[in-house]
Structure formats: structure tokens, C-alpha cells
Amino acid sequence: MPSLRGRLMANQSLAELTWFRVGGPAQALFMPEDEADLADFLAHLPAEIPVAVVGLGSNLIVRDGGVPGVVIRLGRGFGEVRVEDGSRIRAGTAAPDVKVSRAAQEAAIAGLSFFRGIPGAVGGALRMNGGAYGRETKDALIEARGVDRQGRVRVFSNGDMQYSYRHCGAPDDIIFTQALFQGAPGDAVEIAAEMDKITESREATQPIKSRTGGSTFKNPPGHKAWQLIDAAGCRGLKVGEAQVSQMHCNFLINLGSASAADIETLGETVRRRVKEHSGIDLEWEIKRIGVA
Numbered sequence: 342m343p344s345l346r347g348r349l350m351a352n353q354s355l356a357e358l359t360w361f362r363v364g365g366p367a368q369a370l371f372m373p374e375d376e377a378d379l380a381d382f383l384a385h386l387p388a389e390i391p392v393a394v395v396g397l398g399s400n401l402i403v404r405d406g407g408v409p410g411v412v413i414r415l416g417r418g419f420g421e422v423r424v425e426d427g428s429r430i431r432a433g434t435a436a437p438d439v440k441v442s443r444a445a446q447e448a449a450i451a452g453l454s455f456f457r458g459i460p461g462a463v464g465g466a467l468r469m470n471g472g473a474y475g476r477e478t479k480d481a482l483i484e485a486r487g488v489d490r491q492g493r494v495r496v497f498s499n500g501d502m503q504y505s506y507r508h509c510g511a512p513d514d515i516i517f518t519q520a521l522f523q524g525a526p527g528d529a530v531e532i533a534a535e536m537d538k539i540t541e542s543r544e545a546t547q548p549i550k551s552r553t554g555g556s557t558f559k560n561p562p563g564h565k566a567w568q569l570i571d572a573a574g575c576r577g578l579k580v581g582e583a584q585v586s587q588m589h590c591n592f593l594i595n596l597g598s599a600s601a602a603d604i605e606t607l608g609e610t611v612r613r614r615v616k617e618h619s620g621i622d623l624e625w626e627i628k629r630i631g632v633a
């Protein structure tokens with residue numbers, strides 16, 4: 342593919358691209374220069390080669406055997422955040438969510454400060470319907486842009502995304518490249534205070550300085566996953582160097598040298614114990630990619 346402008350690298354380690362810091366390499370890692378480069382790459386890539394996309398790796402386990410095919414990671418060419426039409430923000434999907442919340446605060450746009458609480462990038466928020474403090478991505482999204490596996494650029498309205506709790510119904514092959522969010526006129530000082538409160542609350546309740554993947558399991562309807570896990574006696578439970586966080590037991594922690602298998606086995610052990618204790622099936626929120 343002589344027309345490629347981005348970086349294509351063979352056998353690249355992915356562990357440092359994830360919060361857990363575990364997992365094997367990507368058979369190939371592609372970092373496109375911009376959307377046209379991404380589209381061109383996908384259009385020319387043989388259909389049988391699998392493609393996966395990673396964001397900031399804050400909700401992700403890469404398995405120890407690595408990821409066959411191509412892993413895409415969006416970089417600087419997808420990082421722009423700008424204010425449009427007064428109360429709207431257009432953001433590239435490699436921009437960290439916190440950058441969206443800061444841009445909104447500086448422009449006195451209310452309704453986007455919840456992004457301060459999510460340590461991923463915009464692409465991950467679109468795919469996960471990331472949310473915090475009573476709001477989620479679906480409440481703010483006007484439309485998302487992306488590229489499909491054939492290299493065609495597509496635009497999805499909020500409705501097209503078929504959002505529900507931590508779920509997006511847009512086709513799995515879509516690599517999101519841009520999002521347009523709607524806020525409302527607000528007061529910059531009040532928004533800053535709200536963001537400070539979110540920062541404080543996160544520091545007090547989540548192990549944000551640990552190697553973790555955020556909430557491991559979705560909250561089942563009518564229940565809090567952490568309460569079910571606690572009631573099943575799993576707080577502090579360990580497999581190898583992986584541990585259920587003492588601080589927030591829906592978070593798993595890599596204490597230092599855990600493998601992806603340790604973390605996944607710990608998660609499955611928690612699921613089994615919760616099922617035995619309360620009869621409820623926990624569903625993974627964390628995405629797992631690659632081979633064991």
C-alpha cells in the first residue's frame with residue numbers, strides 16, 4: 342500500500358497502550374494519519390484480515406497471546422476538539438474525554454462535564470456509551486462519523502447508534518473518527534466547580550492510580566454489580582497478581598505482574614461466585630480482545 346501515510350508496524354506490544362498493562366502484541370499496529378488514510382488502508386486491506394481498534398485502553402483486556410490481524414490506534418490527526426455554533430463541540434475520537442469537558446467549560450457550555458469522570462477517549466465513549474454522574478454519551482451526542490471495514494465513511498445520528506446502558510448498536514466494524522456533541526449555555530464558574538466535584542469524588546471512590554480497567558461488569562437491572570460482588574465475599578479476592586479492588590469491588594487491579602489470564606480468570610471467578618450467591622449473571626463491561 343504505497344499510498345499509506347500513517348505508521349504500520351509489525352508485532353507491536355499493546356500492553357503499554359492499556360490501563361491494565363497486560364497482554365500480548367498486535368500482529369500489526371496501524372496508526373493512520375487522518376480519516377482519509379484510515380479509509381484508504383481499510384479499502385485495500387484484504388477482507389479476511391481481522392481488524393480491531395483500541396482507544397486509551399481504559400476498558401480493555403488484551404489477552405496474553407496477542408491480537409491476530411491489524412490493531413488500529415488513532416493518534417494526533419484525530420485529536421482536535423473545537424466549539425461550534427455556540428453550544429456544540431466537535432471532537433476527534435482520539436481526544437481524551439477530559440479534553441471535551443475542558444473545552445466545554447472554557448466556552449461556558451453545560452451538560453458535558455460528566456466526561457471529566459471518564460478516563461478514555463471519545464471513540465471509546467461512543468462505543469461504550471460511556472457515562473458518569475447521571476449522564477451518558479447518548480444524552481449529548483448529535484452524530485458520530487466513522488469508517489467501515491470496506492473503507493467507506495459513514496455518519497450515524499444519535500438514533501442510528503441504538504444506544505442503551507453501556508451498549509452501542511452501531512455495526513461492530515465501524516471505527517469512529519469524529520463526534521458532534523450538544524451542550525447548553527451555562528456558567529463557566531459553575532461548570533468548573535462541578536468538574537472539581539467530579540474529580541474529588543473519583544479520587545475518593547475509585548482506584549484511579551492503579552492498573553485497572555474501570556467497571557468490570559455492567560450493573561444488572563435493579564442491582565449494583567459492586568454490591569453483588571461484595572455480598573458474594575469477593576472483595577480483595579486474588580488470582581496470581583490480579584485482585585478485586587478493596588476500594589471499589591467492581592474494579593479489578595493488576596498488582597504488578599499479573600497476566601491477562603490472571604485478570605480474566607479472576608473476573609470469571611467473581612462471576613461464578615456471584616451466580617452461586619445471588620443467582621445473578623454478571624455481564625462483562627470490559628472488552629476483551631485477542632487470543633489466550
Ligand SMILES: Cc1cc2nc3c(=O)[nH]c(=O)nc-3n(C[C@H](O)[C@H](O)[C@H](O)COP(=O)(O)OP(=O)(O)OC[C@H]3O[C@@H](n4cnc5c(N)ncnc54)[C@H](O)[C@@H]3O)c2cc1C
Nearest residue numbers: 396397398399400461462464465466468471472473517555
Ligand atoms: C479508573 C477508571 C474509571 C472509569 N470510570 C468510568 C465511568 O465513570 N464511566 C464509564 O462509562 N466508564 C468508565 N471507565 C471505563 C472507560 O474509561 C470507558 O469505557 C471509556 O469510554 C473507554 O474509552 P477508551 O478510549 O479507553 O476505550 P478502550 O478501552 O481502548 O476500548 C473500549 C472499547 O471501545 C472500542 N473503541 C475505542 N475507540 C474506538 C473507535 N475510535 N471506534 C470504535 N470503537 C472504539 C474498543 O474497540 C473497545 O471495544 C473507567 C475506567 C477506568 C480505568
